[in-house]
Amino acid sequence: MRRLSFLVSGAFLFTATLAHAQTDLERATARDAANSGRAAFEAGQYEKAIDSFSRAESLVHAPPHLLFMARSQAKLGHLIAAHETYLKITRETLRPNAPKAFSDAQNAAEQELPSVDARLPYVVVTLQGASPEGVSVQMDSTALSAAMIGIPLPADPGQHVFKATGSATGDPVTVTLAEGAKQSVVLRVHSTGVRAAAIPAAAPAATSVAAPATGTAAPPSSTSSPPPSDSLSADTAAVHGSGLRIASYVSFGLGAVSLGGGTYFFLKSRTTGDEADKLYDQCRAVSAQGECGELRQQFEKKDSDANSQRTLGVVGLVVGGVGVAAGLTFLLIDLSSGSSKSAQNSAPRLIPVVGFETVGLAGTF
Numbered sequence: 175m176r177r178l179s180f181l182v183s184g185a186f187l188f189t190a191t192l193a194h195a196q197t198d199l200e201r202a203t204a205r206d207a208a209n210s211g212r213a214a215f216e217a218g219q220y221e222k223a224i225d226s227f228s229r230a231e232s233l234v235h236a237p238p239h240l241l242f243m244a245r246s247q248a249k250l251g252h253l254i255a256a257h258e259t260y261l262k263i264t265r266e267t268l269r270p271n272a273p274k275a276f277s278d279a280q281n282a283a284e285q286e287l288p289s290v291d292a293r294l295p296y297v298v299v300t301l302q303g304a305s306p307e308g309v310s311v312q313m314d315s316t317a318l319s320a321a322m323i324g325i326p327l328p329a330d331p332g333q334h335v336f337k338a339t340g341s342a343t344g345d346p347v348t349v350t351l352a353e354g355a356k357q358s359v360v361l362r363v364h365s366t367g368v369r370a371a372a373i374p375a376a377a378p379a380a381t382s383v384a385a386p387a388t389g390t391a392a393p394p395s396s397t398s399s400p401p402p403s404d405s406l407s408a409d410t411a412a413v414h415g416s417g418l419r420i421a422s423y424v425s426f427g428l429g430a431v432s433l434g435g436g437t438y439f440f441l442k443s444r445t446t447g448d449e450a451d452k453l454y455d456q457c458r459a460v461s462a463q464g465e466c467g468e469l470r471q472q473f474e475k476k477d478s479d480a481n482s483q484r485t486l487g488v489v490g491l492v493v494g495g496v497g498v499a500a501g502l503t504f505l506l507i508d509l510s511s512g513s514s515k516s517a518q519n520s521a522p523r524l525i526p527v528v529g530f531e532t533v534g535l536a537g538t539f
Contacts, residue, residue: 204233211242220246237263237279244283244290253294253330253353260287295351296326298358299336304365308341311361326356338363422504429497436490443483450476 211226223246231239240263247256263283268276299311301323311318313336318327331353337346344363351357453476457466 200233204230207233208239211239215242215246218249220249224250237266237268237276237283241279241283245286248286248290248293251331253290254328256290257287257294257328260290293331293353294328295331295353295355295357297329297334297349297351297356298324298326300324300358300360301338301342302360302362303344304342304363309338309363310340311336311338331355336361341366418504418508422501422508425497425501425504427497429494429499429501431494432490432497433494434490436487436492436494438487439483439490440487443480443487446476446480446483450480 207226207230211223211230214220214223214226224243227239227243227246230236231243240259244256244259244263247253247259260283263280264287266280268280299313299318299322301309301311306320306323311323313327313329314334329351331351333348333350335346335348336359338344338361342363342365344361347359347361349357349359453472457470
């Protein structure tokens with residue numbers, strides 16, 4: 175029966191390559207690779223058979239190629255790979271006019287798959303002694319997903335090594351799985367302190383100060399750190415100064431943009447006003463009473479546009495001036511706050527004053 179299946183597979187390869195290969199060279203190469211794979215399988219050279227049928231499959235797809243690959247994988251004990259190859263054959267949707275060799279291979283895969291499934295061993299890996307968070311579990315140097323911990327995992331029969339790394343570690347555990355066996359592996363781990371090392375130690379100065387020569391404990395004041403209020407004041411001043419600088423830069427930027435926009439609209443209003451004047455003169459030349467139809471409409475529109483542009487120009491110049499003045503004020507305050515504490519106490523106090531048509535500074539000098 176096995177010999178007959180090989181002959182059927184070999185006969186199919188010839189017709190399949192004619193239908194699907196793109197060149198004569200591919201057809202010939204696929205046929206030779208399948209014949210080599212068949213001979214290797216009969217000789218018990220299953221690694222070579224897998225290689226030959228894989229090459230034939232890469233040139234011409236045919237379920238018989240996959241069938242003998244799955245059989246070879248099962249013979250080598252590579253049950254997971256065999257299981258997946260069998261599944262690939264059974265899940266393929268064949269065309270209604272597919273060759274009989276295709277359907278025969280699919281039927282054979284459906285019959286042989288349960289026996290492979292029955293041979294698959296399963297192992298359940300659990301952790302003991304530490305939280306699974308931050309722990310990586312490896313099986314034969316391959317990391318397992320966290321979702322795979324604590325549930326049955328299919329595996330090939332034979333020896334496997336499990337170990338944990340990361341925030342917890344422990345001794346590796348080696349198990350030998352027999353076909354069809356169901357086994358548990360418990361990894362006893364302990365925290366490595368990796369997470370704790372990432373957190374700065376509290377009050378390191380307490381461990382670096384030597385005790386007096388008399389052997390008595392050092393007075394509390396000798397090991398106390400500087401008053402926290404000083405450091406807080408320094409930090410607050412630094413943050414305050416940084417905020418003032420940012421406010422200064424933003425104010426200067428907005429002021430410059432507003433001045434540029436105001437200047438543009440102000441100049442544009444003059445050009446538009448000149449165009450309105452020309453239209454008005456043309457209108458007067460047509461009619462002394464200014465009843466000139468379309469020219470009057472154009473004149474009124476230009477005049478309205480000129481007024482709007484003039485207003486935008488004035489607003490832009492005013493806003494720009496206020497922005498530049500505010501930026502200068504923030505900059506002066508920042509410079510004055512950058513001196514020492516004593517200098518700050520004696521330095522002038524500057525307060526920006528921005529109001530309607532008023533921009534300036536107020537304070538004590």
